[in-house]
Amino acid sequence: MKKDNLDDRKKKVLQAIVEEYINTAEPVSSGAISKGHGLDYSSATIRNDMAQLENIGFLDKPHTSSGRVPSAKGYRYYVHELLKEDNLSLEEIKYIQKKLKVKVNEIEDLTKAATTTLSEITHYTTVAVGPKSDKQIIEEIKFVSLGQRMLMVVIVTDTGLVKETIIKFDEDITDSQVDTLNNLFNTRLKGKPLSKIDKPMAEYIFSEVNYSVGIMKAIIEQINKIVDEEDNNIILEGAKNSFDLPEFKSMKVAKNFVNLLDAKDEMLQIFNSGDAEDINVYIGDDDDNSNLKDFSIITFKHTMGDKDLGTIGIIGPKRMDYAKVIAVMKYISKKINEDNNKKEGM
Amino acid sequence: MKKDNLDDRKKKVLQAIVEEYINTAEPVSSGAISKGHGLDYSSATIRNDMAQLENIGFLDKPHTSSGRVPSAKGYRYYVHELLKEDNLSLEEIKYIQKKLKVKVNEIEDLTKAATTTLSEITHYTTVAVGPKSDKQIIEEIKFVSLGQRMLMVVIVTDTGLVKETIIKFDEDITDSQVDTLNNLFNTRLKGKPLSKIDKPMAEYIFSEVNYSVGIMKAIIEQINKIVDEEDNNIILEGAKNSFDLPEFKSMKVAKNFVNLLDAKDEMLQIFNSGDAEDINVYIGDDDDNSNLKDFSIITFKHTMGDKDLGTIGIIGPKRMDYAKVIAVMKYISKKINEDNNKKEGM
DNA sequence: ATTTAGCAATCGAATATTAAGAGTGCTAAA
DNA sequence: TTTAGCACTCTTAATATTCGATTGCTAAAT
Numbered sequence: 049m050k051k052d053n054l055d056d057r058k059k060k061v062l063q064a065i066v067e068e069y070i071n072t073a074e075p076v077s078s079g080a081i082s083k084g085h086g087l088d089y090s091s092a093t094i095r096n097d098m099a100q101l102e103n104i105g106f107l108d109k110p111h112t113s114s115g116r117v118p119s120a121k122g123y124r125y126y127v128h129e130l131l132k133e134d135n136l137s138l139e140e141i142k143y144i145q146k147k148l149k150v151k152v153n154e155i156e157d158l159t160k161a162a163t164t165t166l167s168e169i170t171h172y173t174t175v176a177v178g179p180k181s182d183k184q185i186i187e188e189i190k191f192v193s194l195g196q197r198m199l200m201v202v203i204v205t206d207t208g209l210v211k212e213t214i215i216k217f218d219e220d221i222t223d224s225q226v227d228t229l230n231n232l233f234n235t236r237l238k239g240k241p242l243s244k245i246d247k248p249m250a251e252y253i254f255s256e257v258n259y260s261v262g263i264m265k266a267i268i269e270q271i272n273k274i275v276d277e278e279d280n281n282i283i284l285e286g287a288k289n290s291f292d293l294p295e296f297k298s299m300k301v302a303k304n305f306v307n308l309l310d311a312k313d314e315m316l317q318i319f320n321s322g323d324a325e326d327i328n329v330y331i332g333d334d335d336d337n338s339n340l341k342d343f344s345i346i347t348f349k350h351t352m353g354d355k356d357l358g359t360i361g362i363i364g365p366k367r368m369d370y371a372k373v374i375a376v377m378k379y380i381s382k383k384i385n386e387d388n389n390k391k392e393g394m
Numbered sequence: 395m396k397k398d399n400l401d402d403r404k405k406k407v408l409q410a411i412v413e414e415y416i417n418t419a420e421p422v423s424s425g426a427i428s429k430g431h432g433l434d435y436s437s438a439t440i441r442n443d444m445a446q447l448e449n450i451g452f453l454d455k456p457h458t459s460s461g462r463v464p465s466a467k468g469y470r471y472y473v474h475e476l477l478k479e480d481n482l483s484l485e486e487i488k489y490i491q492k493k494l495k496v497k498v499n500e501i502e503d504l505t506k507a508a509t510t511t512l513s514e515i516t517h518y519t520t521v522a523v524g525p526k527s528d529k530q531i532i533e534e535i536k537f538v539s540l541g542q543r544m545l546m547v548v549i550v551t552d553t554g555l556v557k558e559t560i561i562k563f564d565e566d567i568t569d570s571q572v573d574t575l576n577n578l579f580n581t582r583l584k585g586k587p588l589s590k591i592d593k594p595m596a597e598y599i600f601s602e603v604n605y606s607v608g609i610m611k612a613i614i615e616q617i618n619k620i621v622d623e624e625d626n627n628i629i630l631e632g633a634k635n636s637f638d639l640p641e642f643k644s645m646k647v648a649k650n651f652v653n654l655l656d657a658k659d660e661m662l663q664i665f666n667s668g669d670a671e672d673i674n675v676y677i678g679d680d681d682d683n684s685n686l687k688d689f690s691i692i693t694f695k696h697t698m699g700d701k702d703l704g705t706i707g708i709i710g711p712k713r714m715d716y717a718k719v720i721a722v723m724k725y726i727s728k729k730i731n732e733d734n735n736k737k738e739g740m
Numbered sequence: 741a742t743t744t745a746g747c748a749a750t751c752g753a754a755t756a757t758t759a760a761g762a763g764t765g766c767t768a769a770a
Numbered sequence: 771t772t773t774a775g776c777a778c779t780c781t782t783a784a785t786a787t788t789c790g791a792t793t794g795c796t797a798a799a800t
Contacts, residue, residue: 079762090773092772095763112780114780151612204540212546303637425792438745456752457752458752458793459750
């Protein structure tokens with residue numbers, strides 16, 4: 049494609065505009081970037097470049113006589129081709145290290161700590177979603193009786209996830225029944241992905257015993273609920289920070305934002321689609337009509353060895369401080385994965 | 395107090411103004427309520443009453459030449475003295491009944507269902523908080539080992555609460571140690587309030603055995619975390635609905651709202667302070683500077699017999715449809731408590 | 741004594757007018 | 771290829787003007 053052949057100065061101009069706009073949230077004029085940002089030309093020269101950058105769709109003009117604003121395409125080019133890595137300050141590094149030094153009992157603890165820290169440092173809203181249930185291998189299923197008519201089911205997976213739920217019955221359940229449940233479910237499901245615990249599988253397991261319909265139904269229902277919840281669980285952090293951004297002065301944007309946070313499906317889809325081993329950047333489409341159009345999302349996968357432990361991400365305005373966010377993410381990502389692998393090696 | 399001696403017409407005028415304002419969100423003029431709302435006077439007469447109602451602080455004037463708006467004091471008088479109960483429609487009753495017919499395994503299930511339903515019917519944001527830990531009696535503490543170095547603690551309370559957490563150790567823990575833990579904690583804590591599980595108590599218990607410091611510390615930490623989480627747990631439902639309200643056009647109000655939702659302490663304080671056996675209404679103070687000032691909160695306690703199962707409430711603009719909200723709450727409250735008592739009787 | 745009609749006065753909100761200024765695009769010169 | 775110069779565009783802010791809703795008060799009516 050022609051448009052990718054930006055000459056050196058045009059690249060600098062685009063970069064300067066994006067960075068200036070990230071800082072000020074105001075349209076950028078030719079004069080504002082004719083000096084500085086590694087440029088030293090007259091505003092007329094810059095103007096020419098800007099016109100061409102607009103032609104090929106990297107810039108937009110809010111109105112005929114005001115400065116330029118990066119288009120979604122412009123942001124994408126900036127992120128993928130022009131972004132120069134930011135360095136974290138020593139304080140930031142110290143802070144992250146401190147916050148991540150949590151005692152990890154469940155994988156959620158670490159995820160939570162990372163999410164909170166990310167939000168605190170960037171001041172954007174952060175989100176974490178767990179690994180999909182088909183990526184998690186069951187290590188153990190344990191039925192524990194809590195009194196005659198109450199049972200707790202605990203499922204432990206290879207990702208360190210421990211999920212449990214309570215089941216109540218209208219009739220008594222005996223210790224030997226509990227033992228049988230433990231045997232049955234473990235032999236059938238250990239080593240299988242979590243998503244395999246579905247209704248058909250449970251019915252199949254129950255076909256081998258003849259418990260009352262009430263008991264079976266209650267167990268199947270609750271176990272399915274675990275899997276379901278696991279696939280739809282989203283952790284949100286620092287949503288209120290976003291309301292300080294200038295773009296939130298527009299009620300439309302604010303509303304899109306709360307709608308976005310509420311649209312779990314849309315969110316899950318984005319969060320589950322990124323590459324592992326990399327920072328993924330989604331930039332809202334200018335002429336999209338979804339809730340996403342005003343926002344960008346940056347995510348990374350959190351892994352242990354080659355196991356997917358879920359995705360952590362950030363939601364902010366398209367005018368986001370990409371350099372900073374990506375730098376923080378890279379650092380946190382590295383740190384987490386280091387910790388995980390140390391732990392694994394023990 | 396003099397001001398409480400409103401003559402009949404003034405009461406009607408105040409009521410009409412509040413109701414009109416609830417509907418329209420616009421200042422109410424004398425003309426708008428001179429006919430209807432059980433009134434039939436000239437606007438001049440109403441005007442006189444309005445002036446007096448303003449004098450005694452029940453009404454405010456946004457500016458000299460526009461209609462009146464209820465003050466916080468006016469709302470309070472309206473709610474406590476003038477409110478006429480609303481009736482639910484048959485559909486609403488049917489809907490609530492359907493939604494509350496959930497299988498309750500944990501008390502949270504019912505609370506969640508009630509909270510969601512309340513939000514769906516009123517379109518306001520709803521909140522639920524559990525009973526404080528000092529109101530919950532421990533029925534059982536159970537340690538369950540999940541592999542050599544992982545333990546799960548389950549605490550069951552008289553409110554139907556089942557809380558659990560995972561503890562990981564750096565060293566092995568034996569079956570007999572687990573048995574001892576079970577005995578020790580149960581004999582010491584069964585029948586005691588949940589809040590009694592604090593650091594001193596745990597340390598006292600541990601003084602009777604000599605487990606490694608690592609094990610003891612891990613257990614104490616995690617158990618305390620359960621209690622702590624229980625006291626700070628807030629369920630939020632339908633927050634995004636609020637963004638459709640006209641008052642949210644003001645960015646200041648919107649920001650106060652997200653801040654309020656984030657200020658868990660402030661929230662918990664209000665939610666934990668209401669009377670049992672009643673619907674409690676808090677109306678934000680006009681000249682308060684807290685996040686609350688633009689909002690009202692209506693709560694009720696959710697009980698089983700005389701046990702407090704927590705508080706469910708609604709947060710909305712001061713211009714809230716009190717009649718509707720209170721009617722729905724009363725119905726849901728009655729329904730829940732019926733169900734609970736039926737269950738208890740079984 | 742209460743209520744109401746009538747009316748001047750007030751003030752906000754909407755609309756129009758103007759002025760100022762920021763920024764562009766283009767042309768012609770450097 | 772770059773730049774100075776300048777006319778043109780369009781936004782924003784400031785100012786003025788109009789319009790109408792609503793009030794408060796007074797004097798008349800009930």
